Amino acid sequence: MPLIKSSEKISVTFTLNGIKLSKNIYPRTLLSDFLRYSIGETGTHVGCEHGICGACTIIFNGKPIRSCLMLASQVNGHELTTVEGIVKDKNLDDLRAAFKKHHALQCGFCTSGFLITISSYLNENPEYADEKEIRKILSGNVCRCTGYVGIVDAVLEVIKKRNEHKKNA
Amino acid sequence: MNKDKKILMRPKYIGKPIERFEDSKYLSGNAKYTSDINIDKMLQLVFVRSDESHAKIKYIEYKEALKLEGIIDVLTFKDFSELNQITSPSRMSNYFATYQDVVAKNKVRYVGEIIAVIVAKNRYVGEDALELIEVDYESLDPVIDPEEAASNNKILLHENIGSNVILERSFSHGTKDYIKSKNIKSVSGKFKLSRKSPIAIENRCYLSDYDIGSGNITLYSSTQIPGVIRDALSKILGIAGNKINVKALDVGGGFGGKGSLYPEEIIVTYLSKKLKKPIKWTSDRLEDFLTTSQAFEEIIEAKLFFDDDGKFISLEGDVIGNIGAYSIFPWTGALEPVQVIGFLPGPYDIKNFHGNVKCVVTSKSPTGPYRGVGRPAAVFVLERLVDMAAKSISMDPFTIRMKNLIDTKNLPYRIGSGIIWNDAGFKECLEKSKNSNFFKEIIDIKNKKKCNRTWIGYGISTYAELTGIGSKISVAPGMPINTGSETATIEIDGTGSVSGIFAIASHGQGLETTLAQIIADEIGIKPEDIKITHGDTSKAKHGTGTYASRSAVIGGGAAIKTARVLRKKILKVAAYLLETDPNNIEIIDGIISSLNTNKSINFSELANSVYSDMETLPVELRDSLYAKESYDPIFGATTTATHIALVEIDKQTLKVKVLKYLVSEDCGKVINPMIVDGQVHGGVAQGIGVALLEKINYDNQGQLTTANLVDYKIPTASEIPKIDVVHTEHFLPENLGQFKGMGEGGTIGAPAAIANAVADALSDYNININELPVNQEYLFQLLKNGEIR
Secondary structure, eight states, X not given: OOOOOTTSOEEEEEEETTEEEEEEEOTTOBHHHXXXXXXXXXXXXXXXXXXXXXXXXXXXXXXXXXXXXXXXGGGTTOEEEOHHHHTTOGGGHHHHHHHHHTTOOSSOTTHHHHHHHHHHHHTTOOSSOOHHHHHHHHTTSOOSSSTTHHHHHHHHHHHHHHHHHHHHO | OOHHHHHHHSOOOTTSOOOOTTHHHHHTTOOOBGGGOOOTTXXXXXXXXXXXXXXXXXXXXXXXXXXXXXXXXXXXXXXXXXXXXXXXXXXXXXXXXXXXXXXXXXXXXXXXXXXXXXXXXXXXXHHHHHHHOEEEEEEOOOOOOHHHHHHOOSSOSSTTTSSSEEEEEEEEXXXXXGGGOXXXXXXXXXXEEEEEOOOOSSOOXXXXXXXXXXXXXXXXXXXXXXXXXHHHHHHHHTOOGGGEEEEOXXXXXXXXXXXXXXXXXXXXXXXXXHHTSOEEEEOOHHHHHHHSOBEEEEEEEEEEEEOTTOOEEEEEEEEEEEEESSOOTTTOTTHXXXXXXXXXXXXXXXXXXXXXXXXXXXXXXXXXXXXXXXXXXXXXXXXXXXXXXXXXXXXXXXXXXXXXXXXXXXXXXXXXXXXEEOSOOHHHHHHHHHTSHHHHHHHHHHHHOOOXXXXXEEEEEEEEEEESOOTTSOSSTTOSSOOSOEEEEEEEOTTSOEEEEESOOOSSSOHHHHHHHHHHHHHTSOGGGEEEEOSBTTTSOSOOXXXXXXXXXXXXXXXXXXXXXXXXXXXXXXXXXXXXXXXXXXXXTTEEEESSSSOEEEHHHHHIIIIIOSSSSOGGGOOOSEEEEEEOOSSOEEEEEEEEEEEEEETTTOOXXXXXXXXXXXXXXXXXXXXXXXXXXXXXXXXXXXXXXXXXXXXXXXXXXXXXXXXXXXXOTTTOOOEEEEEEOOOOTTSGGGBOOOSSHHHHHHHHHHXXXXXXXXXXXXXXXOEESOOHHHHHHHXXXXXXX
């Protein structure tokens, strides 16, 4: 493996929210910093930089990951989706509406990470709206404002409605 | 149409669960937190922080760091010599202020204190430089244990004070004659509430932008108190207030941790002026653990006296509060411990009260305000004593509380520490909780779930708190800043749209929505048509911010007072335009109509006739559609609640799980029930953290050993149950709007309710729950001892 010099920029090519990008970066740049400061997409938030709080969660090749625990150099050739990307997804309008209705956010700082985690869970088409299961899924993201009550209710409602819709279709 | 009928049709937005206007920006990733702002040519700061708890600084070597590309400068105390020290005065006698250099000069007093400042082109390079800087210390003995520090003057943290006790205060009410009484019974204990950290998910962040042309400074700050910060910076930097604009953009949670003045705020602002460059600092989580004001750490010895019937006779309490290294600005380090003793008598009729409090400095991070201030500790201690008293005379926990709670007809009531409770449904909240289906369910679960694998128990807590505090009472005892009033400005522009401007600073409370609901009802427009501005000292010239459950009460009161003045102006113009009397006009959802004709106008037409059209109105009626009023409720509003928790303890792992939770509360008139419930849920979740998980630990050398979110656990969705809320609305006639503060209550009631529930679950053992958090290690030690006994 060739030695990478920390002072020399390397080139990365990747897809962010459906758009192909190429950037030159220092090899040690954190993915979360890269998204926020090099790309300027600040919807991805940084709360702990040690992988606990989940505020920086993004989708990497279809799976939710912590962008604070990855280097930007690792995204070469891969696909990323951030909160700015899922905004365009009309299929998630129901989730955003449920978040508003159930007061699933207060200060909003953790919200991007929760939306990413939940959108990824909803993609698995859960058969039942099971509260225990949902709490387990959500436990990788920390919210300090809501006590999770509204977030759990929002996810329960979205799953129930989607499943009803499927049944009727 | 008859007038009464028309009024009935007017929509009331207060009381409705209106979805928040703030939500869309957060849901789309478009909110702007301070760390999201980046300005061209901006420099970043990295701080060299003390890694010793108590030491003299011998020298700082940073030559190597200066050689790094991208390092602009490394600055030490001499570069900040023109700045005043941070000190927090108080009117309390026997109070000794501490003095903190913005950058430490000779001595450091906690791990994390700033020793030098690296100015770098970016954070990465700045952190490289940090590795190259050497600090040589002469270690001094750390000051760790507050009881020892209080009684031993050999090791002093602040030599000029001559003691480690910066305040001692006593309260005494009634007599001590009861000790001689034959029928007197008592329960007592030595209680401890561990130190904790507020942990907002957004770390603190400051960005100061100096405008070379005008000499104006804009400080973007993740603060709860922009007005207080502006005033303090003006004094410390010697710059006129109108040259400094403090802007709190979107703030990612506060909980008190962003409610004080920090050295980093001063340094960022000072350097941007000195270097004529935008300067930014973003805290990382380690720095947040080390330097954001911490909370609690109190040792409380208390004794409750009562008679055979369970009637309380007296309460005695002795509080030692470990406030950390410095007395924080503007609240002072007395804020928390003094209020622990102040709130100790609770909502009960107790004729005699004797209390003492000592505030002790130690070489740990400074403490400051945290959600609930003083009340979580006070309620934990008193409610444990109440349950212990009930158990000792085999009385039901509801009965003993009902017997001693202050009756509504005896309000206002002055408790032994001097706090006055006004209209609040103490007994009603308790009764409602007992009569709820929730309570039947938990008794059912408790009876059914009895098994070999777990212990199960329930606990209740009842408390009262003082919110929306007016100018007669200091939010922090003896504090020289008036926090008793707020100002609202409401204006209508040339297009007819309405703006409300406030000095409060919302950081999750939904005030952009609730203040719009209040103004909407007063004026007769739709809430979604009102733009609320807050957290910007250039827009609202005076006001302190959002803390101490005050914004809905005082900010909301100011909104009502101002809207009423503006409405009069509107009616005056409209009466001329509609050719009727102001009393014959109704305004519904932005349509201004005459009640005796069919004529109506909208706000755009109204504004046009006042501001643009120079023909319709006579000159004297073209007064700007603008009002600005201040509101001061003078006293405080009493909020009360009863909490009930059902917990289960795993016999193998000793892990406590909260199964069900109920809050029965009275916060006066509910502006938005969805938001009120949300505040309760969030508060309870933090209270569960206090009760079961959150513990800041320093070792005997003053090193923080819980400096990340793995070692310091905060609740996730798996630790928090569904939380039920029921409301009682007791009104306080003197207050505009009848609102009471309620954002802190969840955190006040939950630690006590859970402690009582754990004690109930373990009632077969001879143990006492007198320390929080009740984590597995604590229970293990306790049960080991309990079994031996």
